Amino acid sequence: GQQLNQSPQSMFIQEGEDVSMNCTSSSIFNTWLWYKQDPGEGPVLLIALYKAGELTSNGRLTAQFGITRKDSFLNISASIPSDVGIYFCAGPWGSTGTASKLTFGTGTRLQVTL
Amino acid sequence: SAVISQKPSRDICQRGTSLTIQCQVDSQVTMMFWYRQQPGQSLTLIATANQGSEATYESGFVIDKFPISRPNLTFSTLTVSNMSPEDSSIYLCSVGQGRNQPQHFGDGTRLSIL
Numbered sequence: 144g145q146q147l148n149q150s151p152q153s154m155f156i157q158e159g160e161d162v163s164m165n166c167t168s169s170s171i172f173n174t175w176l177w178y179k180q181d182p183g184e185g186p187v188l189l190i191a192l193y194k195a196g197e198l199t200s201n202g203r204l205t206a207q208f209g210i211t212r213k214d215s216f217l218n219i220s221a222s223i224p225s226d227v228g229i230y231f232c233a234g235p236w237g238s239t240g241t242a243s244k245l246t247f248g249t250g251t252r253l254q255v256t257l
Numbered sequence: 258s259a260v261i262s263q264k265p266s267r268d269i270c271q272r273g274t275s276l277t278i279q280c281q282v283d284s285q286v287t288m289m290f291w292y293r294q295q296p297g298q299s300l301t302l303i304a305t306a307n308q309g310s311e312a313t314y315e316s317g318f319v320i321d322k323f324p325i326s327r328p329n330l331t332f333s334t335l336t337v338s339n340m341s342p343e344d345s346s347i348y349l350c351s352v353g354q355g356r357n358q359p360q361h362f363g364d365g366t367r368l369s370i371l
Binding site (some may be wrong): 173174176183184185186187188189191231235242243244245246247248249250 | 258261287288290296297300301302305315349351353354356357358359360361362363364365367
């Protein structure tokens with residue numbers, strides 16, 4: 144599958160700060176997904192983006208589908224301790240049957256200091 | 258979204274042995290997938306579990322090492338065969354909703370091989 148690179152790889156932030164992270168690809172995607180993985184759990188879907196230029200919010204989270212379709216951005220406003228975890232972008236590719244396979248980004252590890 | 262249960266949640270195994278991981282979904286789903294997440298790494302697709310036919314494996318994964326069963330639309334198993342310490346990972350199953358749509362994940366099986 145395609146390689147998705149996430150930046151930054153990890154970050155420490157103060158509670159209350161805003162966070163920005165991005166995901167880039169060498170290939171075009173028609174859908175961008177953002178997941179969060181807490182320790183000991185599977186990834187949980189945060190936001191799905193389906194159209195180039197689309198901006199979608201989920202509470203304090205806002206994600207954008209890049210206009211080139213090769214990148215996506217996730218912002219978290221006013222971070223809180225429960226935002227700690229690993230954030231993954233993912234892109235569907237290579238449809239198999241009635242669903243697409245997913246390729247995952249390298250991940251951004253978020254740690255919040257009180 | 259579907260509720261996905263994996264068993265066991267974790268295990269410690271001896272090298273050379275095999276372990277079968279179960280994935281149960283609370284509703285009928287067409288597509289199920291198995292992923293591996295090595296320590297500190299992102300998720301990598303192992304195979305697509307096809308109901309009523311052989312699984313479709315990604316490059317680098319083979320049926321002899323990771324046999325998969327999919328006897329019905331709510332259940333799948335992944336066996337990790339002849340385990341070595343390099344197989345120590347989290348193994349996750351997921352269900353697909355449709356083309357270019359998100360997948361939803363179980364909480365994973367944390368496997369350590371001594």
